[in-house]
Amino acid sequence: MFDRIGKKLYLTTQGEHFKPYAEQIINLLHTSKEHIKQLDNLSHGTLSYGASNFVGVYLLSAILSDFNHKYPGIKINMNIISSNHLIQMLETHKVEFLVLSDRIPIDENRFHCKTFYQDELVLIANKHHPLAQKDSCTLTDLVDETWILKPNKSATRSYLEEEFKKYGFIFPNYMEISNLEAIKQAVIHGLGISVVSSLAIKQEIESGILVEIPIKGIHFRRGIRYVYQKGIHLSPAAKEFIAMLDEKLI
Numbered sequence: 001m002f003d004r005i006g007k008k009l010y011l012t013t014q015g016e017h018f019k020p021y022a023e024q025i026i027n028l029l030h031t032s033k034e035h036i037k038q039l040d041n042l043s044h045g046t047l048s049y050g051a052s053n054f055v056g057v058y059l060l061s062a063i064l065s066d067f068n069h070k071y072p073g074i075k076i077n078m079n080i081i082s083s084n085h086l087i088q089m090l091e092t093h094k095v096e097f098l099v100l101s102d103r104i105p106i107d108e109n110r111f112h113c114k115t116f117y118q119d120e121l122v123l124i125a126n127k128h129h130p131l132a133q134k135d136s137c138t139l140t141d142l143v144d145e146t147w148i149l150k151p152n153k154s155a156t157r158s159y160l161e162e163e164f165k166k167y168g169f170i171f172p173n174y175m176e177i178s179n180l181e182a183i184k185q186a187v188i189h190g191l192g193i194s195v196v197s198s199l200a201i202k203q204e205i206e207s208g209i210l211v212e213i214p215i216k217g218i219h220f221r222r223g224i225r226y227v228y229q230k231g232i233h234l235s236p237a238a239k240e241f242i243a244m245l246d247e248k249l250i
Helices: 015-038 054-057 059-071 083-091 155-165 180-188 201-207 236-246
Strands: 002-005 008-011 045-051 073-078 097-101 111-126 146-149 173-176 192-197 210-212 220-229
Touching: 008 045, 008 220, 045 054, 045 083, 045 236, 054 073, 054 097, 054 111, 054 180, 054 201, 059 073, 059 236, 083 097, 083 220, 097 155, 097 236, 111 180, 111 236, 146 192, 155 192, 155 220, 180 192, 180 201, 180 210, 192 201, 201 210, 220 236
Parallel strands: 045 073, 045 097, 146 173
Antiparallel strands: 002 008, 097 220, 111 192, 111 210, 111 220
């Protein structure tokens, strides 16, 4: 499994192949200990899961608050990283479940998936933008606008491109920004318009620094779902948290 060179050890080819199995074994052992701790009650233990950026930052905060109030002894470990890394963490049992967009491909033969929330995406503009003075707009109104979009390989970008193509619309001019907060700031400072989750801009809409503009005849919705491996035993804390997600069914 190892090569010794001088005073250092290096994994052999066989060691590299065995490494993910060893990680799974160690993580499963840790998970089993957590499950045993939580059998009698949820006065202590750990809730470990992964979430995509939008979901972790904007959607789960209120549910986490309710969970923490009900079970203050449970340590919460939420990992907010890219979808590819999240799936790797789930496969190696570093987290018990994931919460992410249904636009992210998941092998449903291996994983149990359930959509518990429908997220609405809306068009936003700076409060001084000409579109902000309208009650609604058409796709024709958007042809000459600069769009602030996620990078080409993101699930949100792919979804929006697919939806707009249904109406024969292709983004003419755009700027790519990978971070949602940075996208909001770009729109606030007049760099362009964007389509983002209504949850992500709730405070900015209420304060009046951003304006939501309906597009006539067009609505964007994506499902948010939780995912865990089939055939595994979820911890009592994970089951309780997922039950709280199910209560949010929309």
